[in-house]
Amino acid sequence: MNFCSQCGSRVETKVPEGDNRPRHICIDCGVIHYQNPNVVTGCIPEWEGKVLLCRRAIEPRRGYWTLPAGFLENGESTQEGALRETVEEANARVLVGPLYTLFSLPHIDQIYMLFRGPLQDLDYGPGVESLEVKLFSEEEIPWDDLAFQVVAETLKYYFEDQRRGEFRLRSGVIERLPGTERRYRTTLHE
Amino acid sequence: MNFCSQCGSRVETKVPEGDNRPRHICIDCGVIHYQNPNVVTGCIPEWEGKVLLCRRAIEPRRGYWTLPAGFLENGESTQEGALRETVEEANARVLVGPLYTLFSLPHIDQIYMLFRGPLQDLDYGPGVESLEVKLFSEEEIPWDDLAFQVVAETLKYYFEDQRRGEFRLRSGVIERLPGTERRYRTTLHE
Ligand SMILES: [Zn+2]
Ligand SMILES: [Zn+2]
The missing domain is CATH 2.20.70.10 (Ubiquitin Ligase Nedd4; Chain: W;)
Structure with missing residues (x-):
């Protein structure tokens, strides 16, 4: 400035x-x-144990897979923003459910909020910011091709909880470690 | 702009x-x-069933009671911000615990996050932005003199949950209704 x-x-x-x-x-x-930090809000679109991911058509991390999420806009609630992003990026309609992850990313001044969101139908497809949109079971998740650490952490906990049969809010901090590589440290709170 | x-x-x-x-x-x-919206982060400082409130020394709502909370700063996590605000406004040290309320306030483009925070000792007192700082049981809460609707809603649910013996995250939207009076509608999600 x-x-x-x-x-x-x-x-x-x-x-x-x-x-x-x-x-x-x-x-x-x-x-x-x-x-001040910005809020990124999004969904974990769910269908019969699978999760809907979007392959990014835009930088950063073009070509990598992510959950539908984006910057919260003025005048909307976090849940409305999560719903909007899911429509924009995946042309998918979800019922926005409970908050599942709340992560602070202090190295980029962002707060991520990801809500669980059961898909209402299978009529989805790539929006302009996505190359493709696809449902993945835990075994099918492209772990090496995820766009962001916050998505990897969210999906890791999500499938842990799915196996346990009980979901609970995961909240914490993801810090980027110094150096040229993409290395991070995640600290959960509670 | x-x-x-x-x-x-x-x-x-x-x-x-x-x-x-x-x-x-x-x-x-x-x-x-x-x-984009700003994040306000803060604590519900707890001590033996009571909650620590601050009487505001600054506008808006000077003279009214609130929970220690303020704008999240760049470079900090939401929990760090909640801790910092509690020190700044109440000179109190808490162990920042789980997120308790997450409210969107679209009429002022704010997202409120309030964490439960057990007080570590009774050595507290007003910071520069507070006139006084005091512990309140449910019966003692100055319901008519609370600064903000989000604080009133949070305390209402907090004491409900305290009576039930089980706390859970409350997330939703607080909308200001049209007109000159301070009237609001709260919608909980889930
Ligand atoms: Zn210019
Ligand atoms: Zn000027």
């Missing part, structure tokens, strides 16, 4: 009075421009 | 190609400035 979105003047980076973090502050009108 | 925070030029409001919502787009450098 270089300029004030209110008045167009330059911003400077400093700790406002009474605060303890540097913020972007307009040198002219004095507005403080806070920057 | 009037100006581009990247280059300082004017922004216009229109629907970008491939999108379906109006966004602020820079007329010069073309950057799309998305605006």
Whole structure:
């Protein structure tokens, strides 16, 4: 951020009075421009023990498989956002159920919320951001070709719980470890 | 938003190609400035069946009682944010436990996450944003002087669950009804 979105003047980076973090502050009108994490909301679309995944048609991670999810929009609830993303990415209709994973991804300032969502029918197919959309049983999941660690963790816990016959909310943090490789550490809370 | 925070030029409001919502787009450098909901994270600090509330020293709702909570910051997890807010507003240390309420507040583009948090000791007191900090049993809760509907709903369910002896995640939407009065409709999911 270089300029004030209110008045167009330059911003400077400093700790406002009474605060303890540097913020972007307009040198002219004095507005403080806070920057906060974004919420990504999505579904685990379920059908007879299988889960619907989308192969990404867009970067990042084009060609890799993911759960339908995207940024929560202003004016909508997390469940509405999960439903919308599932329609947009997989042309699929789910009944949005309970929250299943809540993960903080502090290295990219995102909060992931994934809800369980029984599919209402098998009439699905790729939206513009997907190359293909397919149901997978646990044995069929393309573990090496998943787009994001948060999806891998969610599916790992999901199928564990499916085998146990009882689902419970998994909440925690996924941190990216330093280095060039995609390596992560997951810490569950509770 | 009037100006581009990247280059300082004017922004216009229109629907970008491939999108379906109006966004602020820079007329010069073309950057799309998305605006998304913010996450508010906080605690229900617990001690022997009582809950710690803070009386707000700042607007909005100065003088009214609330749970310690505030905007999630970049680089922190939701649990870390809940812990930080509890220290800042109540000078209290909790062990952040399971998520208890997840409410969408679409009329103000906020997502509230409140975690149960057993107090580690009774050494608490008002931070700069609080006038006073006090433990309340269910009978003592100042129901008419709570700052926010999301706090009232959370405490209502909390004490219901306390009486039942079993806590479970409450997730849903709190909508503000049209009109001048503070009237709301809460819809629980699941
Ligand atoms: Zn300004
Ligand atoms: Zn620009």
